[in-house]
Amino acid sequence: MIINKQPPAQQEDDDLRCSEKKMASESYPPPFRSLPDSTQAVDLDDQVNPVHDSEDPIPVVDLQSLKLGEACEFWGIFRLVNHGVPPTLLTQLREHAKMVFSLPFESKQSLITNPLSYFWGTPALIPSGAALSTKGSSTLPNINWVEGLNVPLAQLSFQIDNPIIASFSLVLEEYGKHLARLATTIFDAMVINLGLDPIESKSHLSNSTGIVRVYRYPPHCSNSSSASAWGMGVHTDSSVLSILNQDEVGGLEVLKDNEWFSVNPIPNTLIVNLGDMMQAISDDKYKSVKHRVKVNRSKERVSICYFVFPGEGSVIRSSNYKPFTYRDFQDEVQQDIKSVGYKVGLERFQA
Numbered sequence: 001m002i003i004n005k006q007p008p009a010q011q012e013d014d015d016l017r018c019s020e021k022k023m024a025s026e027s028y029p030p031p032f033r034s035l036p037d038s039t040q041a042v043d044l045d046d047q048v049n050p051v052h053d054s055e056d057p058i059p060v061v062d063l064q065s066l067k068l069g070e071a072c073e074f075w076g077i078f079r080l081v082n083h084g085v086p087p088t089l090l091t092q093l094r095e096h097a098k099m100v101f102s103l104p105f106e107s108k109q110s111l112i113t114n115p116l117s118y119f120w121g122t123p124a125l126i127p128s129g130a131a132l133s134t135k136g137s138s139t140l141p142n143i144n145w146v147e148g149l150n151v152p153l154a155q156l157s158f159q160i161d162n163p164i165i166a167s168f169s170l171v172l173e174e175y176g177k178h179l180a181r182l183a184t185t186i187f188d189a190m191v192i193n194l195g196l197d198p199i200e201s202k203s204h205l206s207n208s209t210g211i212v213r214v215y216r217y218p219p220h221c222s223n224s225s226s227a228s229a230w231g232m233g234v235h236t237d238s239s240v241l242s243i244l245n246q247d248e249v250g251g252l253e254v255l256k257d258n259e260w261f262s263v264n265p266i267p268n269t270l271i272v273n274l275g276d277m278m279q280a281i282s283d284d285k286y287k288s289v290k291h292r293v294k295v296n297r298s299k300e301r302v303s304i305c306y307f308v309f310p311g312e313g314s315v316i317r318s319s320n321y322k323p324f325t326y327r328d329f330q331d332e333v334q335q336d337i338k339s340v341g342y343k344v345g346l347e348r349f350q351a
């Protein structure tokens, strides 16, 4: 089925909620408060790229009996069940995230400081963890409709004065331990599946590199014809693995065989994405999945994404790529963003 325009009654309802949101939005970055008023775009895009959203086509993988082959080879994404993360922790985390995001914009800017960082308008960070500059960018055509927190998990045990942020980081610490366990279990199973040397592969996943990105996608009421209707544009993750905990709103879409599929929110399941590093480690047997995030007309969405990378200095060797480290990859990505304006990615390392 193709996502269509909403029926008129629904649209009126949404428009009403839209104006309520506009009034209650001092926590949003300023450009997300006043909304462009032109027409179409998301819908136009859907006519060009229809989205399948009726069924849930995403392969399901049970952590207790990890059958990964098809999901990793053909999709590069799967839904993880029986993962052992307590449902209360998943919910608690999102509730805490909502509390942090509902602080006034200016407070978030001043309170969320090193080693945490606060960004908005772009998910692309510079190595220090700060967002690529979006300051004063309310007119930027390619602004992403998202704000977020970057949390390097290894640096979490530091003194935080603000009680909301302090209790959030305690929950994050607990969550980080679970996610490190999941990433290791899944990666070890992938190594076996791919027939890779387990000793050599060990350094290709380092839990000390784990970061969590917490996102809030404000509602986007208009169908502006700018790219601003996207929470996140089409991309692949640079990680080995990314593990997503999303709320009930939905909006994530993945590309398979040139078709877009919605990744429906299903309570207590996690979504595992394979990133560019995993594609290289597997010598292209596994796929780094292309995905994007659509914003909702009336509801804000919160998602929490864990990313894990190869250890510092760990060299990835394969037949399709020149040997490279994750740092080489990141340097290239930063350079490409500066020079061509986007991430070129693995192509740069092809043998």
Ligand SMILES: O=C(O)CCC(=O)C(=O)O
Pocket (backbone or CB within 6 Å): 123, 213, 215, 232, 237, 244, 246, 252, 291, 293, 303, 304, 305
């Ligand atoms: O929020 C989401 O659902 C996905 C976020 C994402 O793709 C990313 O952080 O790379």
Ligand SMILES: [Fe+2]
Pocket (backbone or CB within 6 Å): 235, 236, 237, 291
């Ligand atoms: Fe992503």
